Amino acid sequence: xxxxxxxxxxxxxxxxxxxxxxxxxxxxxxxxxxxxxxxxxxxxxxxxxxxxxxxxxxxxxxxxxxxxxxxxxxxxxxxxxxxxxxxxxxxxxxxxxxxxxxxxxxxxxxxxxxxxxxxxxxxxxxxxxxxxxxxxxxxxxxxxxxxxxxxxxxxxxxxxxxxxxxxxxxxxxxxxxxxxxxxxxxxxxxxxxxxxxxxxxxxxxxxxxxxxxxxxxxxxxxxxxxxxxxxxxxxxx
Amino acid sequence: xxxxxxxxxxxxxxxxxxxxxxxxxxxxxxxxxxxxxxxxxxxxxxxxxxxxxxxxxxxxxxxxxxxxxxxxxxxxxxxxxxxxxxxxxxxxxxxxxxxxxxxxxxxxxxxxxxxxxxxxxxxxxxxxxxxxxxxxxxxxxxxxxxxxxxxxxxxxxxxxxxxxxxxxxxxxxxxxxxxxxxxxxxxxxxxxxxxxxxxxxxxxxxxxxxxxxxxxxxxxxxxxxxxxxxxxxxxxx
DNA sequence: ATCTAGTTAAACTGTTTGGCTAATCCCGAG
DNA sequence: CTCGGGATTAGCCAAACAGTTTAACTAGAT
Numbered sequence: 034x035x036x037x038x039x040x041x042x043x044x045x046x047x048x049x050x051x052x053x054x055x056x057x058x059x060x061x062x063x064x065x066x067x068x069x070x071x072x073x074x075x076x077x078x079x080x081x082x083x084x085x086x087x088x089x090x091x092x093x094x095x096x097x098x099x100x101x102x103x104x105x106x107x108x109x110x111x112x113x114x115x116x117x118x119x120x121x122x123x124x125x126x127x128x129x130x131x132x133x134x135x136x137x138x139x140x141x142x143x144x145x146x147x148x149x150x151x152x153x154x155x156x157x158x159x160x161x162x163x164x165x166x167x168x169x170x171x172x173x174x175x176x177x178x179x180x181x182x183x184x185x186x187x188x189x190x191x192x193x194x195x196x197x198x199x200x201x202x203x204x205x206x207x208x209x210x211x212x213x214x215x216x217x218x219x220x221x222x223x224x225x226x227x228x229x230x231x232x233x234x235x236x237x238x239x240x241x242x243x244x245x246x247x248x249x250x251x252x253x254x255x256x257x258x259x260x261x262x263x264x265x266x267x268x269x270x
Numbered sequence: 271x272x273x274x275x276x277x278x279x280x281x282x283x284x285x286x287x288x289x290x291x292x293x294x295x296x297x298x299x300x301x302x303x304x305x306x307x308x309x310x311x312x313x314x315x316x317x318x319x320x321x322x323x324x325x326x327x328x329x330x331x332x333x334x335x336x337x338x339x340x341x342x343x344x345x346x347x348x349x350x351x352x353x354x355x356x357x358x359x360x361x362x363x364x365x366x367x368x369x370x371x372x373x374x375x376x377x378x379x380x381x382x383x384x385x386x387x388x389x390x391x392x393x394x395x396x397x398x399x400x401x402x403x404x405x406x407x408x409x410x411x412x413x414x415x416x417x418x419x420x421x422x423x424x425x426x427x428x429x430x431x432x433x434x435x436x437x438x439x440x441x442x443x444x445x446x447x448x449x450x451x452x453x454x455x456x457x458x459x460x461x462x463x464x465x466x467x468x469x470x471x472x473x474x475x476x477x478x479x480x481x482x483x484x485x486x487x488x489x490x491x492x493x494x495x496x497x498x499x500x501x502x503x504x505x506x507x
Numbered sequence: 508a509t510c511t512a513g514t515t516a517a518a519c520t521g522t523t524t525g526g527c528t529a530a531t532c533c534c535g536a537g
Numbered sequence: 538c539t540c541g542g543g544a545t546t547a548g549c550c551a552a553a554c555a556g557t558t559t560a561a562c563t564a565g566a567t
Contacts, residue, residue, distance in 0.1 A: 054513080054514090068393075068394070068395060069309070069394065070307050070309065070310070070390075070393070070394070071310075072306065072307060072309040072310035073307065073308070073309035073310070073394065075554090075555070075556095076555070076556065076557090077554095077555080077556095085514080085515095086514060086515050086516080087515095087556090087557095088514075088515065088516080088517095088557085088558080088559090089513080089514060089515080090556095091556080091557060091558080092512095092513075092514080095557090096556080096557080097555090097556065097557090149393055151455075152389075152393060152451070152452075153393065154454075155451060155452050155453070155454050155455055156307070156386055156389060156390065156393075156451070157305075157306070157307065157310070158305065158454065162454055162455065162458075163454065163458065166455065166458040166459070167458070170458070177459060194484065196477070196480070196481065197473070197477060199459075199460050199462075200473065200474060200477040201477070201481070203448075203449055203456065203460075203474075204445050204477065204478065204481060206448070207444040207445050207447075207448035207449065208441050208444050208445065210444075210448065211440070211443070211444035211447065211448045211451075212440055212444065214389070214392060214393070214448075214451065215389075215392050216392070217391075217392050217395065217399055217400065218388075218392055218399065218403065219440065221399075221400065221403040221404070221407070222403070222414060222436075223436050223440075225436075236434070236437065237437060237440075240433070240434060240437035240438070240441065241441065243433070243485075244433065244438065244441055244482070244485040244486065245481070245485060246485075247431065247484065247485045247486070247487075248480075248481040248482060248483075248484045248485025248486075249481065249484070249485075250484075291544080291545085312522090312523075312524095313523075313524070313525090314523085322545075322546090323545065323546050323547070324524095325525095325526085325527090325545080325546075325547085325548090326544085326545065326546080328524090328525065328526070329544085329545080332525085333524085333525070334523095334524070334525090
């Protein structure tokens with residue numbers, strides 16, 4: 034990647050059992066940056082969250098900018114690397130779709146901060162995102178293309194309708210991510226999400242697969258063949 | 271609403287043709303707040319954007335906090351009020367769906383700042399959003415329910431499959447908004463979006479309607495009856 | 508004892524906010 | 538026309554605060 038993405042610092046002690054301060058800082062910074070954004074985050078708050086002195090932040094990461102860029106770089110890589118690996122060797126498009134949805138939702142659920150950081154960067158319109166994407170583009174197995182290719186293949190095999198793979202991929206990702214992004218709003222508008230978010234996520238997972246499966250299957254598909262585990266009788270209520 | 275949402279200030283001149291400074295400030299603040307976030311925004315920058323002196327900001331809106339809350343309050347109201355009004359008197363669910371998608375996309379395209387402000391508020395996890403939503407909940411014709419009700423009715427009439435209206439609404443909204451939110455990323459990943467975003471939006475519009483129409487129609491629907499204007503041969507490529 | 512990485516408290520520097528004042532502009536009323 | 542008053546400006550100030558730096562302290566290793 035373009036930026037320095039390795040967590041490097043003065044702490045390269047031989048075999049010491051030191052509490053990995055650098056990691057503590059990184060985690061704390063990620064947490065605070067994702068919640069408050071780059072500008073809203075205070076070095077003091079990060080230091081507090083890491084349980085260390087403010088000056089130590091500068092000892093490990095010279096400046097706030099550098100700390101932020103390190104955070105973002107790691108998030109970006111983690112995001113990219115994780116992206117395609119759920120799709121290993123499934124065969125039918127229905128299986129691929131389900132694996133993709135599950136993988137995406139699981140990832141975001143576990144790495145909420147990563148997503149929020151990416152979101153913040155998208156909103157703030159800085160150059161960081163662009164640089165990283167530009168670099169990722171050069172990569173051989175650019176992960177975003179995997180699902181897109183699967184869609185394209187399924188279209189070619191007439192397994193699904195002749196949709197635009199890029200648009201379709203965007204729709205799937207939208208459906209999987211948006212409700213995490215707007216969780217506060219969703220929570221206010223949806224009783225289930227408010228009282229049991231995990232249950233809501235499961236319901237959402239089923240719904241997304243269901244609506245996309247029906248939305249994508251080829252026109253001459255057998256109506257009664259709901260794919261295994263589609264949620265029962267074909268509805269998602 | 272809870273907060274003071276009327277743009278009030280010292281400028282209550284009788285019939286003067288004065289340049290509505292308050293409005294200028296408001297627009298500038300909205301622009302800057304949406305681009306930089308509440309914390310990233312500088313009062314000086316807002317003043318510059320409005321083409322006025324910084325002291326005048328404090329003259330009209332005492333503090334930054336107050337200016338921000340006013341901005342957010344107005345955005346929230348505008349968003350809520352606009353929400354349901356595209357659905358006036360269409361009949362078939364397909365028409366309703368199309369009108370909703372078109373209305374939503376048009377609104378967000380014209381009021382990008384509004385959306386970004388709402389997004390920022392969602393991310394930052396402040397109390398503002400909650401307060402406003404709480405208040406809006408009490409409102410008689412809570413606009414978000416309109417589309418939800420249309421979906422519910424269509425399900426009851428068996429015009430569409432037995433989907434969960436809340437989930438379905440969320441999916442529609444996701445599909446319409448998410449690509450605006452992540453526009454920088456989408457632009458990098460999609461050549462069409464990069465060179466002609468408007469064309470991309472039109473394509474997206476068709477795709478969303480198409481995939482949702484097929485995803486929602488009831489299982490026994492006539493396969494060949496693609497609704498008027500669905501984009502031709504049923505695909506969206 | 509000395510060296511070094513890790514850590515800290517305190518100081519330094521620049522910026523931002525909020526507030527204030529005095530001067531000016533501009534319009535409409537008298 | 539002049540006057541008055543709201544609108545607006547430049548400019549200043551103090552307090553707060555954030556980011557950064559410095560110098561000193563600690564504890565374990567050599």
